[in-house]
Structure formats: C-alpha cells, structure tokens
Amino acid sequence: MSLSVPVSLASGTGAASGAAPGAGAVSVLWESDRPYRLDLSLGVLAHGRKDPSVRIGPGVAWLAFSTPEGNASLALTEQPAPAPGARVLARAWGPGAEFALAGVPALLGDSDDWSAFDQPAFTATLPASLAETRRRNPGLRLPSTGRMLDSIVPVILEQKVTAMEAYYAWRYLVTKYGADAPGPAPAGLKVPPSAEAWRRVPSWEWHRARVDFHRSGTVLRACGAASALERLSEVPLGTDLTARLCSIPGIGPWSAAEITQRTHGAPDSVSVGDYHLAAFVGEALTGRRTDDAGMLALLEPWRGHRQRVVRLLVLSGFRKQAFGPRLAPEDHRGR
Known part of the structure; x- marks a missing residue:
C-alpha cells in the first residue's frame, strides 16, 4: 500500500x-x-x-x-x-x-x-461454489472505520426488529438530527448525530421513528459512555474488546460482533443470535437449516476467517427458502 x-x-x-x-x-x-x-x-x-x-x-x-x-x-x-x-x-x-x-x-x-485464505491448501477446504465466489471477487476486503458510536447506534436500532424497521429508524433520525455534510456532497448526505445530539432527541421522536424504549435507552446509555467507547477503536480485536462493549447494558454478543465487523474489520466475527444468519449459513452449506450451535460447528474448519466465509456466502447469491408470511413491523408511535 x-x-x-x-x-x-x-x-x-x-x-x-x-x-x-x-x-x-x-x-x-x-x-x-x-x-x-x-x-x-x-x-x-x-x-x-x-x-x-x-x-x-x-x-x-x-x-x-x-x-x-x-x-x-x-x-x-x-x-x-x-x-x-x-x-x-x-x-x-x-x-x-x-x-x-x-x-x-x-x-x-x-x-x-487474505493471503492465508487464498492459499491453495485453504481454498481446497472450501465448497466449490464458495471458492468460485472468492475467485470472482478478489477485490473484497473488510473495512475498519474506527468510528465506534457511528457503528454502535445503528446496530442497536437493528436489535430484535426487521431490517426494514431498523433502516427506517436510522434514516428518520439521521435525516432529522444529523448535520448537513460539508462540501459539494450529494443532496441529502448527512453526518450522523453526535452523542450530545442523540441525547437531545425527544422521547416522542423515538416513537415516531418506531424505536421502543429498550433500544432508545440502550442508545442513550451508549452515548453517555461515548468517550470511553470511542477509545475502544484503539483496542485490538479479542475477548477484552467484546467484553468492554458488552459492559454497556443492552449491548450483547450479537451487537458486539456486528459492531467490530465494521469498526475493526473483524475477520473471524460471527453474529451469533442473528434472526436469519444461522439458517442461511446452514442452508447454504448443507441444504438444511440449523441453529447457532450448528452454524458455529459448520464454520469451525475456517476459524480465523469465519466472517470472510459469511461475506462470501452472501456474495455467492444464495438465498434461503422463505416460509410463511413476513414479520410485520411493530408500530410504537401510539404508545
């Protein structure tokens, strides 16, 4: 470089x-x-x-x-x-x-x-479809933003709700309380709110954004510890980093994994507890759905690179079979 x-x-x-x-x-x-x-x-x-x-x-x-x-x-x-x-x-x-x-x-x-991942001996352990996905996508890398709060807040909003609900909440709140991006940026580009700005969001606006009090409370607790959380960008990957993130009530192992995948480019981080991921990984690798324990067992041969494997599975274009009606978004605005 x-x-x-x-x-x-x-x-x-x-x-x-x-x-x-x-x-x-x-x-x-x-x-x-x-x-x-x-x-x-x-x-x-x-x-x-x-x-x-x-x-x-x-x-x-x-x-x-x-x-x-x-x-x-x-x-x-x-x-x-x-x-x-x-x-x-x-x-x-x-x-x-x-x-x-x-x-x-x-x-x-x-x-x-990715040099160890791309070694022929390692590639030979991958399913043929996954090895082909890597061959077709050699430009994939895992980013490290180093920006803790900007990753923590949207991940909290994604806890135990549909992606559609979480994306709506993030879009609504950032559009309303974020700052206009400096320079000749695209129209509507916004800087996410600072910790102080998040703390000033009125309770009724959280409701309008369809965010329940559990998630809004976790966001506010994270904002109260924003200075300490931002310092975690300098902490290397490992159990201590996860433990320190999880010291904030409302942030658990799933959230910590999702956060460090973005802030630290964590190559082995697996989002255990995700509503869809275990079933997706199981069906993609074996044709059968599985639970978190089964997913971890399937990914174990590639320990050290498990997030890379998950990213490649997503890029492969595989889609798990859908069953039943979609989960309807829950509306908290009248509460």
Whole structure:
C-alpha cells in the first residue's frame, strides 16, 4: 500500500452526485498491489439502501461522519491501475477532512490480509461454489472505520426488529438530527448525530421513528459512555474488546460482533443470535437449516476467517427458502 501526500483540490468531478468538488478539498491517492472493489468492501457500512450518511455505487462512495477535528465528507473513487493492483482517489471536505484522509487505508481494508485464505491448501477446504465466489471477487476486503458510536447506534436500532424497521429508524433520525455534510456532497448526505445530539432527541421522536424504549435507552446509555467507547477503536480485536462493549447494558454478543465487523474489520466475527444468519449459513452449506450451535460447528474448519466465509456466502447469491408470511413491523408511535 502507498498513500500520497494530501494536496489541495480546486476542481474535479463528484461521480456519485455529478457535483464538482469546490475549493478547500484535500485528497490522497491510495494504491495497492492487490485487487480492490469499493462497492463490495464498503457495502456493509450502509444501513439500508437509503442510508443518509452513505452513498455507495460501482466504483464510487461518499461517506459523511464526525471526527475529533469536526465533520467531514469523504468521496472515494476507483482509478485505473495496472493489474492486479488498485488505486482509489480519496477527497475530503470540512474541518475533519485531514483526519478523515488519515483513516482511508484502514477504511479501505488495507490491513485486511487474505493471503492465508487464498492459499491453495485453504481454498481446497472450501465448497466449490464458495471458492468460485472468492475467485470472482478478489477485490473484497473488510473495512475498519474506527468510528465506534457511528457503528454502535445503528446496530442497536437493528436489535430484535426487521431490517426494514431498523433502516427506517436510522434514516428518520439521521435525516432529522444529523448535520448537513460539508462540501459539494450529494443532496441529502448527512453526518450522523453526535452523542450530545442523540441525547437531545425527544422521547416522542423515538416513537415516531418506531424505536421502543429498550433500544432508545440502550442508545442513550451508549452515548453517555461515548468517550470511553470511542477509545475502544484503539483496542485490538479479542475477548477484552467484546467484553468492554458488552459492559454497556443492552449491548450483547450479537451487537458486539456486528459492531467490530465494521469498526475493526473483524475477520473471524460471527453474529451469533442473528434472526436469519444461522439458517442461511446452514442452508447454504448443507441444504438444511440449523441453529447457532450448528452454524458455529459448520464454520469451525475456517476459524480465523469465519466472517470472510459469511461475506462470501452472501456474495455467492444464495438465498434461503422463505416460509410463511413476513414479520410485520411493530408500530410504537401510539404508545
């Protein structure tokens, strides 16, 4: 990997929005000798297709977030590169622009090392369909955002509800209480609320967002410990990190796994307790649904890479058979 020295940008093309990057932007060019795909790698950061803080498309991504130095908008665009390498131009705006650029290598998965996974001896242990999925997607990497609260809040909103409900709540609250993204960002791009801003959300707005008091209470507890939680971005992966996340009442092993998959690029993190995942993994690997214990047993031969295996199963296009009516979203607004 190499990263150029930041330079000023006065003009260019904002591919995601068609907007021209105005004066005041800074940029770096990230280069790698390995393949890379923005949409495959960063797609996990979007909480629904209409996430107001993320825009991801083929070859381009926009993200808006806060940093210790202020808010930032980050535009990432794939550039031509000699095979099999990759180049991504990163441009940033706002008071947190320089800080945002410093995190680009981790965000793009620069330290996500698939070399052991791609060894022929390891690949031979994979089902043929999974090995083929990896062959067709060599540019997949696991991102590390390092932004704890921005990952913790949407994961809490996803606890024990449908994805549709959770995505609606995140979109509603970020759109209403987030800040406009700095620079020539796509219309509607928002910086998620700060811990202080989350604490100011009135109780009736949580109801309008269809968030029950258990989840809103967990969000508020996390915001009360935001400074300590943000410091966890420097804590390496391991049981201590999970235990410290789970010290917040309302955050359990499922939430901790979902959080560290995004904040730390956890290659072995499995979301035990997910409503759909165990059945999906079981059916994809054996043709039969299973429970969490069965899923962990199936994934055990690939310990150290279990999240990578799960991501590849999702990319394979396999869909488990649906049975019965869909779960109807629960409306908390009248309570």
